[in-house]
Amino acid sequence: MIPREAVTLPRTILDCIGNTTLMPLRRMVPKGSARVLLKLESENPTGSMKDRMALAMIEAAEAGGRLQPGGSVVEYTTGNTGMALSLICAVKGYPLDIVTSDAYSKSKADHMRILGARLRVLPSEQGRMTEQLTKSMVAAAAGIANETGAFWANQLSNADQIPAYHRMGEEILRQTNGEVDAFVQAVGTAACFRGVGEFLKANRPDILLAAVEPAESAVLSGGRPGGHRIDGIGAGYIVPLWKEGLAARIETVSSDDAFRTALRLAREEGIFGGSTTGANVAAALRIASDLGSNATVVSVMCDTGLKYLDTFGAILSRGRQ
Numbered sequence: 077m078i079p080r081e082a083v084t085l086p087r088t089i090l091d092c093i094g095n096t097t098l099m100p101l102r103r104m105v106p107k108g109s110a111r112v113l114l115k116l117e118s119e120n121p122t123g124s125m126k127d128r129m130a131l132a133m134i135e136a137a138e139a140g141g142r143l144q145p146g147g148s149v150v151e152y153t154t155g156n157t158g159m160a161l162s163l164i165c166a167v168k169g170y171p172l173d174i175v176t177s178d179a180y181s182k183s184k185a186d187h188m189r190i191l192g193a194r195l196r197v198l199p200s201e202q203g204r205m206t207e208q209l210t211k212s213m214v215a216a217a218a219g220i221a222n223e224t225g226a227f228w229a230n231q232l233s234n235a236d237q238i239p240a241y242h243r244m245g246e247e248i249l250r251q252t253n254g255e256v257d258a259f260v261q262a263v264g265t266a267a268c269f270r271g272v273g274e275f276l277k278a279n280r281p282d283i284l285l286a287a288v289e290p291a292e293s294a295v296l297s298g299g300r301p302g303g304h305r306i307d308g309i310g311a312g313y314i315v316p317l318w319k320e321g322l323a324a325r326i327e328t329v330s331s332d333d334a335f336r337t338a339l340r341l342a343r344e345e346g347i348f349g350g351s352t353t354g355a356n357v358a359a360a361l362r363i364a365s366d367l368g369s370n371a372t373v374v375s376v377m378c379d380t381g382l383k384y385l386d387t388f389g390a391i392l393s394r395g396r397q
Contacts, residue, residue, distance in 0.1 A: 088167050093120050093127045094243060098251040098374070103344040104357070110257065110364035110371035114347065114357070115248060117377055122159040122187070124379035128244060129237035129267055130160035133229050134168065136236035143227040148172065150220045151229040152213035154205070154264075154308045155184030156379055161229060162191035173226065175216040179203050180307055181384050196220075204303030207293075207312025231265050233316045241271020248272065248374055249279055257371040258284040260327070260360040262352050263296060264309040266318040268376065273322050284324050284367070288359045291328040305331040305387075306351045308378065327359035334358065335391055338381060348381035 086092055096119040101112045117125035137143035148171040151161055158174045165172040172193045176185060179200035188195060196216060200209050214232065221228035231237065248256060259276055261269040266287075273285040289296050290304035293312050301312035306329075329337075331351070338354030341347050349357075353376070360375040367373065381388065 089121050090131060090164065090167055093131055095247060096120065098248065099347065099377075101341075101345055101357075104340060104361065105364060106361075108365075108369050109361070110367040110369060110373045112357075112360050112364050113252065113372065113374045114353075115244070115374065115376045116347070118349065118380035120160075122156070122163050123383060124156040124160065125244070125268060125376060126156040126160040126379075127163070128240040129231070129265075130157055130164050130229070132240035133231070133234050133236045134161070134164050134170075137227050137229075143170070148224060148226040149229060150175075150217050150224070150226040151231065152176070152217040153231070154180045155188075155383065156308055157229075157231050158188045158193065159184055159191070162188045162193040165193070166191045171226075173217075173220050173224070175213045175220070177209055177213060179205050179209060182386055184383055187383075201303065204305065205293075205307075205310060205312075206303045207301045210311045210313075231267075232311065235267075235317060237265070237267045238271040238274075238317070241268050242275045244268070245272040245275030249276060252372060252374065254280065255372055256280060256283060256374050257367060258286060258360075258363050258373040260286045260288060260356055260363055260373060260375040262288040262306070262309040262355050262359075262376075262378070263315070263318065264311070264352075266315050270317060270319050270322060274319075277322070284363065285322055286325040286327055286359060286363055287323040288327045288329060288355050290355070291330040291333075294326075294328045296323075296326045297328055299328075306334050306355055307384070308350075308352050309355070325363070327362060329355040329358045335388070337361075339388070339391075342381065347377060349377045350379050350381050350384050351387075352378045353381070 120127040290310040292304040334354040
């Protein structure tokens with residue numbers, strides 16, 4: 077007879093958010109470089125790190141009375157935040173309106189609809205992410221919130237998400253036994269870079285924190301805004317949650333390099349992430365080379381590449397990789 081053990085089952089799918097694997101890269105890291113570890117946020121229920129922040133924003137709104145039983149939610153999104161909110165609102169029973177664009181992966185929009193969200197899709201400029209597109213999405217979401225009285229998550233300005241990334245930083249510190257010398261993360265809302273970075277810095281004051289942005293829209297580096305194809309980052313302006321002085325380095329990665337590195341990651345490590353993951357790994361490899369073999373660099377697999385099959389398929393069909 078098999079002995080019975082005390083097992084705690086999750087109450088809902090939301091209990092499965094967080095505590096993701098930290099995976100070392102084996103083949104992509106050149107000899108003499110630092111060890112590179114990748115936080116596999118694809119293990120979250122919707123396949124991205126945004127599950128953490130979406131749950132934190134909704135629970136904070138509930139606790140503060142901004143989201144009441146019977147209420148509804150509205151948000152603008154490039155996709156991952158919208159998918160995370162769609163899951164959370166489905167579980168909690170809140171109607172959800174999403175503002176997104178045709179610049180982003182169609183499969184993400186389909187996923188949101190499957191989970192019950194109502195979508196308003198704005199046209200883009202030749203499928204590119206631009207400052208004007210970001211601002212148009214924000215304005216449309218604000219308009220819906222004003223018309224309906226819905227709770228507006230407003231991810232670019234909502235600091236309620238930052239504690240969720242403090243917890244992610246705590247996971248990284250525990251998984252590395254405190255031996256982490258650099259953290260590398262791309263900047264969308266800036267909440268992940270800031271939240272993880274603040275936590276790690278408080279426990280490892282000498283840690284190198286490196287932010288990543290698109291080379292075509294390198295506003296954190298003092299450049300001009302422009303169009304790019306890296307989903308979820310590079311809003312085209314300094315976002316409200318960006319904390320000046322936290323990043324010791326800002327790395328720029330082009331859209332082409334982000335996709336090339338994502339394909340290398342899939343083919344050499346068997347880890348299939350999206351373009352933002354590709355940007356993270358490209359920057360992490362540079363920093364690993366600079367720090368040398370005795371150091372440890374941590375970065376993030378922001379989401380699964382399965383969300384971008386149409387985009388990667390188009391690249392492969394053009395013979396670019």
